[in-house]
Amino acid sequence: MHVYLDNAATTKVLPEVIEAMIPYYTEYYGNPSSFHSFARDAHKGLDDARRTVAKCLNAANPSEIYFTGGGSEGDNMILRGVVQAYRKKGNHVITSKIEHHAILHTLQELEDKGLITVTYLDVDENGLVDPEAVKAAIRPETILVTIMTANNEVGTIEPVKEIGAVCREAGVLFHTDAVQAVGHIPVDVQDMNIDLLTLTAHKFHGPKGVGAVYIKKGVRVPAMITGGGQENKKRAGTENVPGIVGLAKALEIQTANLEANMRKMTALRDKLIAGVEERIKTVHLNGHRTQRLPNNVNFGIRYIESESILLMLDLQGVAASSGSACTSGSLDPSHVLLAMGISHEEANGSLRMTLSEFTTEEEIDYVLEILPPIVQRLRDMSPIYPKGGEE
Numbered sequence: 001m002h003v004y005l006d007n008a009a010t011t012k013v014l015p016e017v018i019e020a021m022i023p024y025y026t027e028y029y030g031n032p033s034s035f036h037s038f039a040r041d042a043h044k045g046l047d048d049a050r051r052t053v054a055k056c057l058n059a060a061n062p063s064e065i066y067f068t069g070g071g072s073e074g075d076n077m078i079l080r081g082v083v084q085a086y087r088k089k090g091n092h093v094i095t096s097k098i099e100h101h102a103i104l105h106t107l108q109e110l111e112d113k114g115l116i117t118v119t120y121l122d123v124d125e126n127g128l129v130d131p132e133a134v135k136a137a138i139r140p141e142t143i144l145v146t147i148m149t150a151n152n153e154v155g156t157i158e159p160v161k162e163i164g165a166v167c168r169e170a171g172v173l174f175h176t177d178a179v180q181a182v183g184h185i186p187v188d189v190q191d192m193n194i195d196l197l198t199l200t201a202h203k204f205h206g207p208k209g210v211g212a213v214y215i216k217k218g219v220r221v222p223a224m225i226t227g228g229g230q231e232n233k234k235r236a237g238t239e240n241v242p243g244i245v246g247l248a249k250a251l252e253i254q255t256a257n258l259e260a261n262m263r264k265m266t267a268l269r270d271k272l273i274a275g276v277e278e279r280i281k282t283v284h285l286n287g288h289r290t291q292r293l294p295n296n297v298n299f300g301i302r303y304i305e306s307e308s309i310l311l312m313l314d315l316q317g318v319a320a321s322s323g324s325a326c327t328s329g330s331l332d333p334s335h336v337l338l339a340m341g342i343s344h345e346e347a348n349g350s351l352r353m354t355l356s357e358f359t360t361e362e363e364i365d366y367v368l369e370i371l372p373p374i375v376q377r378l379r380d381m382s383p384i385y386p387k388g389g390e391e
């Protein structure tokens with residue numbers, strides 16, 4: 001068996017998406033900025049894609065969608081842009097301790113340069129940000145609140161609509177990194193009081209290296225990449241037309257199938273969670289049990305190291321993760337798990353398994369068959385495992 005359970009890191013591209021992209025490499029390959037029929041065809045691809053993305057997010061106007069080179073770029077563009085454009089209004093930004101590094105490292109750099117001060121909000125043991133804590137942290141000089149829609153490691157879905165309402169009331173801009181949410185759960189920028197949003201195609205079965213940001217009309221985000229006048233002067237560079245067309249196609253398909261996919265994955269997710277809890281002792285489900293992405297399972301497995309489990313799972317054909325792809329390879333425990341109050345020891349034994357709509361029940365059964373003996377073997381070798389059974 002070959003089982004892919006690392007869909008929070010990236011997903012496979014849908015065949016329909018590849019099919020939609022190909023003509024933009026082979027036929028409509030003109031530069032959209034040129035003046036001829038090849039350019040017009042390419043430009044139409046861009047316009048259609050922008051309209052599709054706007055519709056899927058319920059943006060008021062397609063002109064509020066700007067294409068980027070992915071999620072990290074989108075987060076950078078918005079944070080750096082807002083800090084620059086609103087520096088006369090203030091220099092305070094509010095975020096949470098469990099954001100993606102594209103947010104945290106960018107804010108850290110802006111802070112180190114002396115451009116902003118940042119409030120890093122705590123989360124509860126389930127990884128939830130409290131809208132009241134956001135409200136309490138807002139100061140007269142606050143220009144931006146950035147809280148992710150759903151966490152990439154533990155799958156907790158944040159009360160974004162409530163946080164957005166708090167920001168609206170206080171007249172503070174609200175950005176959400178919706179990279180793990182778009183195409184996975186309903187995201188409606190108007191209903192959820194969102195001013196700025198980041199998404200990336202490769203997390204919902206689109207191509208890698210292409211993303212989009214939603215910038216509500218009237219919000220100022222100057223260009224980070226300067227040069228040509230593409231993307232309404234907000235992002236220079238010849239557009240990745242095939243990638244953008246693929247992004248829109250993937251989002252269109254995932255939006256049309258959203259309810260069915262959510263139902264299917266939630267059932268498999270809950271089967272996997274229940275199966276692990278039944279078969280393995282001393283495990284802890286990381287993240288909120290119900291307010292959780294339909295595709296996310298993350299367990300703390302005490303007395304062993306993530307790397308050893310991942311290695312042995314991989315030997316048996318199962319691709320999983322310890323959490324964020326960016327932190328694996330380093331020995332630092334996850335900042336997300338630590339912020340949730342989980343001990344270093346338990347954070348070192350985290351196992352994230354993220355499903356897609358292509359995940360089958362047979363695959364889940366297979367994982368439930370091979371995982372318990374792997375854990376037992378590693379625990380038997382672990383110097384910290386209480387011998388003769390569980391405590």
Ligand SMILES: *Cc1c(COP(=O)(O)O)cnc(C)c1O
Nearest residue numbers: 070071072100102152179180200
């Ligand atoms: C994957 C991810 C990103 C980064 O997106 P890229 O397209 O890989 O740059 C940002 N935020 C979150 C929450 C993610 O999961």
